[in-house]
Amino acid sequence: MSSTANSNLILETRDLTLSIAGRAICKQLNLHIAPGQCVGILGQNGTGKTTLLHTLMQFRKADHGDILLEGKRLDEWSKKTLATQLGILFQSTQDIMPSTVLETALIGRHPHLADWQWEDVQDEQIARNALAAMGIADFAQREVNTLSGGERQRLAIATLLTQQPRLFLLDEPGNHLDIAYQVQSLNLLRKHVLEQQAGLCMATHDINLAARFCDQILLLLGDGEFVLGSCAQVLTQEHLSSAYACEIRRIELEGRAVFFPA
Amino acid sequence: MIQRQQIVLLVLLLALTLLGFLISFSSGSSQLGFREVIAQFLNPSPGLEQQILYELRIPRSIAAFVTGALLAMSGVIMQVLLRNPLADPYILGISGGAAVAALSAISLGLGGYWISYAAFFGALFSIVIVFGLARSSHNWSATRLLLTGIVVSAGWGAVINILLTTSANNSVYSMLFWLMGDLSVSRAGFVSILILVLGLLGMMYFARALNVLSRGDLQASALGVNVPRLKLILYFTASVLTACAVSIAGTIGFVGLVIPHMLRLLGARDHRVLIPASLLLGGNFLMIADSFARTVIAPQQLPVGVVTAVIGVPVFLLILRHTGKRIRE
Structure with missing residues (x-):
């Protein structure tokens, strides 16, 4: 790979080395996310999937290496402009203060608005469309604390859609969602990413979900080593079994790879 | 987008405020009622009535309004900062520090402005102590701050009791009034009004960021808010607002806790509405x-x-019950 910035890529990490509390997460990771691409991060519990996402969000510093968003180093972006390009779905959400569903989704417009500016009709339309896409448009005026866990997760995804970032980072997007909503939500995000030529990177413990929706897989092995490549290259019985320290089988079913513990 | 009901709420509060001022001007032990006050405004005539109105009642009403406004705004900020709906302006021990300083001034026989100055600096001193102690590696967690605040408050409480038990009887009476919050000798000076106005402008500037911050630090950070900087500004502002309120009227409880809550229950959750509404x-x-x-x-x-x-207490409980029902239905 050339050392000049490749502005065609949405995200590029260069020799990214990360550790947390003395434990290596990845060493010299060169991850590339091209427009329209989805990347899945897999790995055992505690291998640093969330930490890696948080580093991409600039919540924590890398030990070494650079992260480039659209060819520009993250620290060269202003915090606010960055938030119009880069958004994250957290593993869990906090709703301590009372708020309606629509108010919550509209939070996603924050980075797009200037100081003193209020959300206008257009912003509200964006939020309502996102709620509709996630099937919770009817709940717009409901209190968030009356929603079920799955409905909250869909609201969180709708809030992220309202933010309209170029790169979607998802931390366990399937949390609290039943199997139908998992597939439906990710289908929708996948379609959005393709249409908008955006990028997506999701950390998940669900190998089948990653296999179904991702073009590239980053499998963290827990000691700073990793396997990065296409689904076919990474999602093999050998790689997975050693990564999870558990015998994992792969079968082909209806043209799709399916994974399950032996 | 501002909703119609929120505009209605603000307009109603504004009208209520004007009415409140008139009621406040007309209340007191001397015979100067609503009608006489209106007459004085429409048709000023010098004399005892005018003197009572302009030298006693109006300054006291303004002092009451400014104090209440400062406390309610500070309450809003503290509740977001500590992510705790039960937070009030005094939760980080501000009132204890102010009380010890003010009571010391009283026991030394100092009066008037000296008590106010003492309270103001006592409050700020306490805040510095709490933040100094709660700090760990350039970071303040809400839990650490809360715990430190509670412990420091308990310490101040002990000092207050020492002052109360060892002071002369006549000063104990003024001390108790100060501790319960008293406006009988209060005046809101130009500085406190200025602090209120600056506080309002500053908080309105950050109001949308406050909406985001109330969803959690990480979410706010993900949406482009400079969280450490914002929190520092907020802690500073809330402390100054509270210190200023305490220096006017002693430690008046309840306003800072309950007013923001009432308004949230009435539908003002957006801080761009909640902050001015709390002030009013x-x-x-x-x-x-x-x-x-x-x-x-x-x-x-x-x-x-x-x-x-x-x-x-009863008003708050009523509202709580009422809205609780509405949500269940």
Whole structure:
């Protein structure tokens, strides 16, 4: 790979080395996310999937290496402009203060608005469309604390859609969602990413979900080593079994790879 | 987008405030009622009535309004910062520090402005102590701050009790009034009004960021808010607002906790509405409470802090019950 910035890529990490509390997460990771691409991060519990996402969000510093968003180093972006390009779905959400569903989704417009500016009709339309896409448009005026866990997760995804970032980072997007909503939500995000030529990177413990929706897989092995490549290259019985320290089988079913513990 | 009901709420509060001022101007132990006050405004005539109105009543009403407004705004900020709906302006030990300083001034026989200055700097001193102690590796966690605040408050409480038990009888009486919150000798100077206005402008500037911050630090950071900087500004602002309120009228409880809550329950969750609404309702509430305080057992006066609790508790419980029902239905 050339050392000049490749502005065609949405995200590029260069020799990214990360550790947390003395434990290596990845060493010299060169991850590339091209427009329209989805990347899945897999790995055992505690291998640093969330930490890696948080580093991409600039919540924590890398030990070494650079992260480039659209060819520009993250620290060269202003915090606010960055938030119009880069958004994250957290593993869990906090709703301590009372708020309606629509108010919550509209939070996603924050980075797009200037100081003193209020959300206008257009912003509200964006939020309502996102709620509709996630099937919770009817709940717009409901209190968030009356929603079920799955409905909250869909609201969180709708809030992220309202933010309209170029790169979607998802931390366990399937949390609290039943199997139908998992597939439906990710289908929708996948379609959005393709249409908008955006990028997506999701950390998940669900190998089948990653296999179904991702073009590239980053499998963290827990000691700073990793396997990065296409689904076919990474999602093999050998790689997975050693990564999870558990015998994992792969079968082909209806043209799709399916994974399950032996 | 601002919703119509929120505009209605603000307009209603504004009208209520004007009415509140008139009621407050007309309350007191001397015979100067609503009609006489209106007459004085429309048709000023020099004399005792005018003197009472301009030298006693109006300054006291303004002091009550400013104090209530400061406390309510500070309450809003603290509740977001500590992510705790039960937070109030005094939760980080501000009132204890102010009380110890003010009571010391009283026991030294100092009066008037000295007590105010003492309270103001006592409050800031306490905040510095709490932040100094709660700090760990350039970071303050809400839990650490809360715990430190509670412990420091307990320490101040002990000092207050020492002062109360060792002081001369006549100063103990003023000390108790100060501790319960009292407006009988209060004046809101130019500085406190300026602090209120600057506080309002500053908080309105950050109001949308406050909406985001109330969803959690990480979410706010993900949406482009500079969280450490914002929190520092907020802690500073809330501390100055509270210190200023305490220096005017002692430690009046309840306003800072209950007013933001009432407004949230009434639908003002957006901080761009909640902050000005808190200012208006908080000021109003304290002004009305003070009108009661000086008329209920006139010519004697009650400490206003007693009245805020007596009015505030049932009103708050009613609203809570009512909205609880609506949500369940």
